[in-house]
Amino acid sequence: MTTSITADAVAKERQPAALPMLFLTEMWERFSYYGMRALLVIYLVNSVGYSRADALAVYATYTGLVYLSPLIGGYLADRYLGRRKAILIGGFTMALGHFAMAFPALLHLALGLLIIGNGFFKPNIGTLLGSLYRENDPRRDGGFTFFYMGVNTGAFLAPLIAGTLGEKVGWHYGFAAAGVGMCLGLAQFVYGQDKLGTAGFIGNKTRLDKADWMHILLIACGMVPLVFAILAVWSAIGPVWNSLPAIAKLLVVIAIIAGLWFSNKLSGKAKTQEPLNKEEWQRIFAILIMGFFVVFFWMGFEQAGGTMSLFADKQTDRHLLGWEIPASYFQAINPLGIVLMGPFIAAIWFKLGQSRFAIPTPAKMAIGMIILGLGFVVLAIAQSEADRVGQVGPLWLVAVFTLHTLGELCLSPVGLSMVTKLAPARVGAMMMGVWYLANAVANYLAGVMEELLKNTGFPLYSFLVASSIGAGIVLLLITPLLKKLMHGKG
Known part of the structure; x- marks a missing residue:
C-alpha cells in the first residue's frame, strides 16, 4: 500500500529524533575546537616565543589542514567506513590531540592528531544529519539552523572556559579542557546512537558491534605513529x-x-x-562555484583567531574594574550572537520562503559577504586609531564581531544545507569535503594574507573590505545562472 504525504502533514511533522543528540555531539566537538583556536596564536606568541608572523603561519597551516583533511575523511567514509564509524574515529583521535597539547614537547604531534581527527569527524556529522531528511524536505533548513546553534553554543562556552583556564591559570589547563569537551561529545554520540536507526552505516546495521569498536580504536590509536611518520618525512x-x-x-x-x-x-x-547524470554534474558545478566564492568570506572571517586575536591581545584596552578581560573572550561574541540571532534569521528565511519574495541560496550568501565587508570597514578604522594612540576601546571589536556574525548567519547554515541538497547521495560526504576545501584555502589565506600584503603597501583590513564586498556583488550578479544549475534545489 502506498501513502502520500500532504503539505499539512509535513508541516506538523517533527524534526528527526536524532537531531538533539547530533546537536550536543557537535556542540562539544566545537567546544574543543574553538577552545584550541582561542588560545593557539596568543599562546605561541606569549608563551612559546614565536614571532607574530611565525605564529600566524602556524595558525594558517593548522586551520588550513583542518579544513583540507575532510576531503580524505569524507572519501573514506563514503567508500569504506560509513559515517558513524568515521565520526567516532575522528572524535577519539581529536581527544588524543587535545590532551597532547597539555605537554609542550608534543605540540606538533597534537596539531597533527587534531587535523587528522577533524578530517574524519567534520564532513560526516553534517552529512549524517542530512541523510535523516527526505529530498526537498521543508524541515531541512530549520534542522540545520538548530544544528548550527549547537556548533555555536560550544563555540561560545569554549573561550570562556578554556580561555579563562589558559590565560589565567595555565595554558595547558585550557588545552586539557578542550580534550574533556571532546570526550563528552563522544559519550553523547555513543549513548544516543539508537536514534539514528540505520543511518551512518554501510548496510542495514543499527548498532556498532565488537568488530566495529575494534576498528575504531585501532585506527584512532594508529594515527599517533602516522603523525610521527609524517613529521619525519616533513623534516626532509x-x-x-x-x-x-x-x-x-x-x-x-x-x-x-x-x-x-x-x-x-x-x-x-x-x-x-x-x-x-547531466543534472547531477550541474548541481556539483553549482557547489564548486559557490565554494570558490565562500573562500573570500572565510578568508576574512577567520581573521578572528589570527590577526583579530592579536589585536585584542595587544591593541585593545581590556581593563574593567581592575580586572583584565582575557583576549580570548572576544571570540565568544560571535557564537553568542549566532545563538541569539539565529532563530530570528531562520524565521526570516522561512517567512520569505513561503512568499513570492523567496531569496535563493546564492543571494543569501552574497548578502552575508557584503555584511562581512562592512565589519572590516569598522576594523580598518579601529586599526588606524590603534596605530595612532596605541590601544582602543573594546567596543570596536564588539561591533566588528557582531557584523561578522550577522554575515555568517546569512552564509554558513544555508551553505551547509545547500550541499546536502545538491550533492548526489553516493558522493555526499565527498562533496561535503570539497565544501570544506574552500574553508581550507580560506583559512590558510587568512593566516598568511598579512605577510603576503606586507610589501604591497595595502593595509590588510582595507584589502578585506574590497575582497568581501566585491565578491559578494559578483555572486549576486550570477545568482540567476546558479539557480538554473541547481534545478530548483536551492
Whole structure:
C-alpha cells in the first residue's frame, strides 16, 4: 500500500529524533575546537616565543589542514567506513590531540592528531544529519539552523572556559579542557546512537558491534605513529616546500585534490554505481562555484583567531574594574550572537520562503559577504586609531564581531544545507569535503594574507573590505545562472 504525504502533514511533522543528540555531539566537538583556536596564536606568541608572523603561519597551516583533511575523511567514509564509524574515529583521535597539547614537547604531534581527527569527524556529522531528511524536505533548513546553534553554543562556552583556564591559570589547563569537551561529545554520540536507526552505516546495521569498536580504536590509536611518520618525512621535504612560490604550492594542492576526486570516481565505477547524470554534474558545478566564492568570506572571517586575536591581545584596552578581560573572550561574541540571532534569521528565511519574495541560496550568501565587508570597514578604522594612540576601546571589536556574525548567519547554515541538497547521495560526504576545501584555502589565506600584503603597501583590513564586498556583488550578479544549475534545489 502506498501513502502520500500532504503539505499539512509535513508541516506538523517533527524534526528527526536524532537531531538533539547530533546537536550536543557537535556542540562539544566545537567546544574543543574553538577552545584550541582561542588560545593557539596568543599562546605561541606569549608563551612559546614565536614571532607574530611565525605564529600566524602556524595558525594558517593548522586551520588550513583542518579544513583540507575532510576531503580524505569524507572519501573514506563514503567508500569504506560509513559515517558513524568515521565520526567516532575522528572524535577519539581529536581527544588524543587535545590532551597532547597539555605537554609542550608534543605540540606538533597534537596539531597533527587534531587535523587528522577533524578530517574524519567534520564532513560526516553534517552529512549524517542530512541523510535523516527526505529530498526537498521543508524541515531541512530549520534542522540545520538548530544544528548550527549547537556548533555555536560550544563555540561560545569554549573561550570562556578554556580561555579563562589558559590565560589565567595555565595554558595547558585550557588545552586539557578542550580534550574533556571532546570526550563528552563522544559519550553523547555513543549513548544516543539508537536514534539514528540505520543511518551512518554501510548496510542495514543499527548498532556498532565488537568488530566495529575494534576498528575504531585501532585506527584512532594508529594515527599517533602516522603523525610521527609524517613529521619525519616533513623534516626532509619541508624546506623544499617552504622554498616554493605560492602559485606552485597551490598547483600541488590542486593536483592532490584532483587525484582524490578521480580516485573516488574510479572506485565508484569499480563498485558498479551508476555514473552521474547531466543534472547531477550541474548541481556539483553549482557547489564548486559557490565554494570558490565562500573562500573570500572565510578568508576574512577567520581573521578572528589570527590577526583579530592579536589585536585584542595587544591593541585593545581590556581593563574593567581592575580586572583584565582575557583576549580570548572576544571570540565568544560571535557564537553568542549566532545563538541569539539565529532563530530570528531562520524565521526570516522561512517567512520569505513561503512568499513570492523567496531569496535563493546564492543571494543569501552574497548578502552575508557584503555584511562581512562592512565589519572590516569598522576594523580598518579601529586599526588606524590603534596605530595612532596605541590601544582602543573594546567596543570596536564588539561591533566588528557582531557584523561578522550577522554575515555568517546569512552564509554558513544555508551553505551547509545547500550541499546536502545538491550533492548526489553516493558522493555526499565527498562533496561535503570539497565544501570544506574552500574553508581550507580560506583559512590558510587568512593566516598568511598579512605577510603576503606586507610589501604591497595595502593595509590588510582595507584589502578585506574590497575582497568581501566585491565578491559578494559578483555572486549576486550570477545568482540567476546558479539557480538554473541547481534545478530548483536551492
